[in-house]
Amino acid sequence: MALSHFDAQGKIKMVDVAGKETTARRAVASAKVLLSKETIEILKSKENPKGNPLEIARIAGIMAAKQTSNLIPLCHQINLSKVDVQTKIADYGVYLEAEAKTDSQTGVEMEALTAVAVAALTIYDMCKAVQKNIQITEIQLESKTGGKSDFEKN
Amino acid sequence: MALSHFDAQGKIKMVDVAGKETTARRAVASAKVLLSKETIEILKSKENPKGNPLEIARIAGIMAAKQTSNLIPLCHQINLSKVDVQTKIADYGVYLEAEAKTDSQTGVEMEALTAVAVAALTIYDMCKAVQKNIQITEIQLESKTGGKSDFEKN
Amino acid sequence: MALSHFDAQGKIKMVDVAGKETTARRAVASAKVLLSKETIEILKSKENPKGNPLEIARIAGIMAAKQTSNLIPLCHQINLSKVDVQTKIADYGVYLEAEAKTDSQTGVEMEALTAVAVAALTIYDMCKAVQKNIQITEIQLESKTGGKSDFEKN
Amino acid sequence: MALSHFDAQGKIKMVDVAGKETTARRAVASAKVLLSKETIEILKSKENPKGNPLEIARIAGIMAAKQTSNLIPLCHQINLSKVDVQTKIADYGVYLEAEAKTDSQTGVEMEALTAVAVAALTIYDMCKAVQKNIQITEIQLESKTGGKSDFEKN
Amino acid sequence: MALSHFDAQGKIKMVDVAGKETTARRAVASAKVLLSKETIEILKSKENPKGNPLEIARIAGIMAAKQTSNLIPLCHQINLSKVDVQTKIADYGVYLEAEAKTDSQTGVEMEALTAVAVAALTIYDMCKAVQKNIQITEIQLESKTGGKSDFEKN
Amino acid sequence: MALSHFDAQGKIKMVDVAGKETTARRAVASAKVLLSKETIEILKSKENPKGNPLEIARIAGIMAAKQTSNLIPLCHQINLSKVDVQTKIADYGVYLEAEAKTDSQTGVEMEALTAVAVAALTIYDMCKAVQKNIQITEIQLESKTGGKSDFEKN
Numbered sequence: 007m008a009l010s011h012f013d014a015q016g017k018i019k020m021v022d023v024a025g026k027e028t029t030a031r032r033a034v035a036s037a038k039v040l041l042s043k044e045t046i047e048i049l050k051s052k053e054n055p056k057g058n059p060l061e062i063a064r065i066a067g068i069m070a071a072k073q074t075s076n077l078i079p080l081c082h083q084i085n086l087s088k089v090d091v092q093t094k095i096a097d098y099g100v101y102l103e104a105e106a107k108t109d110s111q112t113g114v115e116m117e118a119l120t121a122v123a124v125a126a127l128t129i130y131d132m133c134k135a136v137q138k139n140i141q142i143t144e145i146q147l148e149s150k151t152g153g154k155s156d157f158e159k160n
Numbered sequence: 161m162a163l164s165h166f167d168a169q170g171k172i173k174m175v176d177v178a179g180k181e182t183t184a185r186r187a188v189a190s191a192k193v194l195l196s197k198e199t200i201e202i203l204k205s206k207e208n209p210k211g212n213p214l215e216i217a218r219i220a221g222i223m224a225a226k227q228t229s230n231l232i233p234l235c236h237q238i239n240l241s242k243v244d245v246q247t248k249i250a251d252y253g254v255y256l257e258a259e260a261k262t263d264s265q266t267g268v269e270m271e272a273l274t275a276v277a278v279a280a281l282t283i284y285d286m287c288k289a290v291q292k293n294i295q296i297t298e299i300q301l302e303s304k305t306g307g308k309s310d311f312e313k314n
Numbered sequence: 315m316a317l318s319h320f321d322a323q324g325k326i327k328m329v330d331v332a333g334k335e336t337t338a339r340r341a342v343a344s345a346k347v348l349l350s351k352e353t354i355e356i357l358k359s360k361e362n363p364k365g366n367p368l369e370i371a372r373i374a375g376i377m378a379a380k381q382t383s384n385l386i387p388l389c390h391q392i393n394l395s396k397v398d399v400q401t402k403i404a405d406y407g408v409y410l411e412a413e414a415k416t417d418s419q420t421g422v423e424m425e426a427l428t429a430v431a432v433a434a435l436t437i438y439d440m441c442k443a444v445q446k447n448i449q450i451t452e453i454q455l456e457s458k459t460g461g462k463s464d465f466e467k468n
Numbered sequence: 469m470a471l472s473h474f475d476a477q478g479k480i481k482m483v484d485v486a487g488k489e490t491t492a493r494r495a496v497a498s499a500k501v502l503l504s505k506e507t508i509e510i511l512k513s514k515e516n517p518k519g520n521p522l523e524i525a526r527i528a529g530i531m532a533a534k535q536t537s538n539l540i541p542l543c544h545q546i547n548l549s550k551v552d553v554q555t556k557i558a559d560y561g562v563y564l565e566a567e568a569k570t571d572s573q574t575g576v577e578m579e580a581l582t583a584v585a586v587a588a589l590t591i592y593d594m595c596k597a598v599q600k601n602i603q604i605t606e607i608q609l610e611s612k613t614g615g616k617s618d619f620e621k622n
Numbered sequence: 623m624a625l626s627h628f629d630a631q632g633k634i635k636m637v638d639v640a641g642k643e644t645t646a647r648r649a650v651a652s653a654k655v656l657l658s659k660e661t662i663e664i665l666k667s668k669e670n671p672k673g674n675p676l677e678i679a680r681i682a683g684i685m686a687a688k689q690t691s692n693l694i695p696l697c698h699q700i701n702l703s704k705v706d707v708q709t710k711i712a713d714y715g716v717y718l719e720a721e722a723k724t725d726s727q728t729g730v731e732m733e734a735l736t737a738v739a740v741a742a743l744t745i746y747d748m749c750k751a752v753q754k755n756i757q758i759t760e761i762q763l764e765s766k767t768g769g770k771s772d773f774e775k776n
Numbered sequence: 777m778a779l780s781h782f783d784a785q786g787k788i789k790m791v792d793v794a795g796k797e798t799t800a801r802r803a804v805a806s807a808k809v810l811l812s813k814e815t816i817e818i819l820k821s822k823e824n825p826k827g828n829p830l831e832i833a834r835i836a837g838i839m840a841a842k843q844t845s846n847l848i849p850l851c852h853q854i855n856l857s858k859v860d861v862q863t864k865i866a867d868y869g870v871y872l873e874a875e876a877k878t879d880s881q882t883g884v885e886m887e888a889l890t891a892v893a894v895a896a897l898t899i900y901d902m903c904k905a906v907q908k909n910i911q912i913t914e915i916q917l918e919s920k921t922g923g924k925s926d927f928e929k930n
Contacts, residue, residue, distance in 0.1 A: 022704035083701040085391040088330035132165045138311045142299035157292045176550035237547040239853040242792035393699040396638035446619045450607035465600045484858035545855040754927045761912035773908045
């Protein structure tokens with residue numbers, strides 16, 4: 007087994023997907039933002055129609071997914087057929103889950119992961135005035151389908 | 161105390177920094193990428209002049225820091241006087257630390273956090289062919305100086 | 315009938331186009347920039363090979379169409395097979411018309427509308443030194459074909 | 469009087485602001501989205517905490533303002549100290565108003581105008597499934613202060 | 623024969639590729655960075671795992687190729703199936719070669735050329751502190767296949 | 777003497793300009809596009825008000841200069857007070873010259889060089905249908921002032 011982004015001489019490379027089949031691909035990623043009880047209460051009180059911070063985070067995540075290939079050097083440009091970010095207030099803070107879909111020659115794990123990462127950073131940004139020691143944690147892949155091998159997190 | 165990005169009516173807003181003093185500001189953020197022993201070994205074997213994956217991650221993080229205000233909806237545009245990302249292979253995977261500096265009316269926490277997040281995602285991208293259950297964790301602020309109040313993580 | 319960008323729970327979403335057929339799609343949009351007689355005269359006098367302001371506006375519109383999915387949060391990324399902006403000096407100012415084409419699973423109305431909007435803003439920018447009360451008006455869809463239902467403005 | 473973006477030979481140019489004083493500048497722009505009664509009712513019914521379409525439009529406008537110099541060819545790069553977009557449902561559809569502020573050598577009219585234009589396009593995008601003949605109209609400057617001459621719309 | 627980007631009236635236009643066949647396309651471009659003996663020696667001494675400047679240039683070129691349609695006004699958006707930049711220290715400085723591939727209705731010459739140009743500019747940037755009279759030269763197409771006519775540089 | 781972008785350990789870095797003085801800085805760069813007699817004739821015939829290709833190249837160069845820090849990994853974000861690109865048809869093809877100005881803590885050589893490089897690529901793009909062996913050559917700095925040391929090409 008080998009890192010996919012390195013050629014025989016050890017030089018970095020973008021994987022050549024020219025020969026790969028176009029298939030329906032889907033990836034789901036998740037992340038957690040750890041917040042204090044006080045911050046969670048303030049966040050809940052802001053869940054109103056005039057500016058729910060979790061909705062802002064969702065939009066930021068959706069827009070970031072479309073920028074993935076501009077952020078991650080060796081990612082291919084992919085036209086997503088769908089990207090969505092869901093958020094849920096939990097007792098530890100906020101749980102985020104992103105779904106990315108495409109009909110493409112390569113997978114969309116990085117798009118889903120970028121979506122949750124930037125959505126989580128956006129929550130951080132909106133809460134940082136009330137809490138300095140926020141932590142974003144457990145950014146991970148939940149599942150992926152449509153490529154050479156499927157994956158489902160245990 | 162209140163979320164800084166919401167006005168009196170509860171609508172989201174970008175903080176108005178027009179009245180704030182220009183000061184020398186600095187923020188340091190960190191993150192961890194949790195990798196298996198096998199992946200760490202492969203990563204170490206790639207630390208060669210022809211394409212060290214950790215160097216690629218560093219550059220991705222530096223470039224992402226300059227995109228912060230395009231990713232995080234309510235972040236101000238800031239011209240960074242410096243941004244750097246350092247990486248270190250640890251027994252759990254990779255430790256990342258980013259430093260952002262500016263002479264500005266507002267702080268650079270989000271720039272440092274965005275740098276480590278995208279650098280960590282780049283490591284994920286380069287290692288995902290050999291390990292499917294990678295986790296990015298503990299994205300957090302280490303310290304910040306130059307604003308209304310300094311912060312140092314305990 | 316329902317807003318396409320909201321799910322059953324009322325949360326925003328990007329429409330999932332994964333199941334939709336790839337068809338040849340085309341959209342035409344228009345806009346007007348209302349200018350004073352004096353500004354129109356100056357504009358006409360600048361229609362020379364060394365820097366026709368209407369040509370600059372056309373290019374700005376063409377480039378903006380390619381940025382549509384980065385500007386409009388829930389727009390899909392679309393590779394345009396063609397985008398063009400035409401301009402015409404009228405007695406009220408400037409008429410703009412943009413055409414966008416693609417072979418895709420989703421339509422290109424927003425690309426055509428973004429093209430005329432940014433082209434109009436570019437004309438505004440170049441004329442604002444001579445006239446302060448410029449108005450951009452009647453940004454609208456002229457026609458669209460290739461999707462579930464065609465549209466032709468009456 | 470002359471178009472500011474043309475030199476003595478008639479060639480386009482970006483205005484040289486190197487010699488200009490840094491002052492506190494502010495611009496307000498507005499726009500209208502003309503919608504049918506039916507669309508307005510649907511829009512009102514969606515003003516809920518889980519995804520108010522007007523909030524999405526506000527964020528899109530704020531983010532677009534930060535992209536102004538990438539969209540309008542001869543605009544200077546400006547670090548905004550504040551940008552905000554307000555929306556209000558009226559009997560004709562939606563009224564939008566954007567405020568942009570900076571401490572800079574050049575004004576922020578184009579930033580405020582770009583913000584309302586893209587916010588209006590975002591409302592268009594979210595409503596286009598229920599109404600095909602939407603019109604964006606009266607994109608205009610409301611006021612500007614801080615430059616060589618102030619402006620207030622009559 | 624005619625410039626492809628101009629219509630019958632002499633107006634600029636993006637070529638309409640809607641009717642063109644999707645084929646596997648590939649382009650190779652090259653460039654040279656002319657450096658003094660001293661600069662070449664310093665560059666060679668930096669070819670170490672902690673930050674090979676030629677690796678940074680390669681990544682910059684790869685990322686720039688993905689931005690081609692945002693830089694060159696009349697270029698189509700293309701999803702590259704592969705892009706790679708190779709560098710070699712020569713006695714005159716650095717030789718760069720980029721390869722771009724796609725399955726698309728239009729060619730990838732501009733993507734390969736943009737990759738080598740930005741990679742060369744990145745080398746310039748890293749060497750400019752030690753040498754002021756660096757020259758980037760001979761940016762040219764080496765070969766292209768997959769379009770109406772193939773090309774191979776003599 | 778040392779490459780400015782490498783630290784004591786040999787790792788890449790962005791130069792820290794936090795301590796540097798803000799001065800008026802200016803850089804001029806040039807490039808040549810080598811064209812056949814036939815292509816030059818076609819180009820000349822297109823110098824009309826409806827779409828002068830050299831004007832399109834100028835705008836592309838101006839817009840690219842504003843993207844410099846997004847293209848060159850270790851470049852600082854700089855707000856340009858002016859950027860201009862001039863073009864001249866010569867017997868060998870097209871001569872391009874770009875001027876970039878700023879009041880900043882760091883220089884604008886890379887902005888001027890990026891402007892001529894992208895303007896030259898744009899000319900390439902518009903002429904490539906009529907000539908396959910175009911060459912962009914002699915991209916170089918003409919002069920710079922305002923930094924630690926001035927430079928004037930011999």
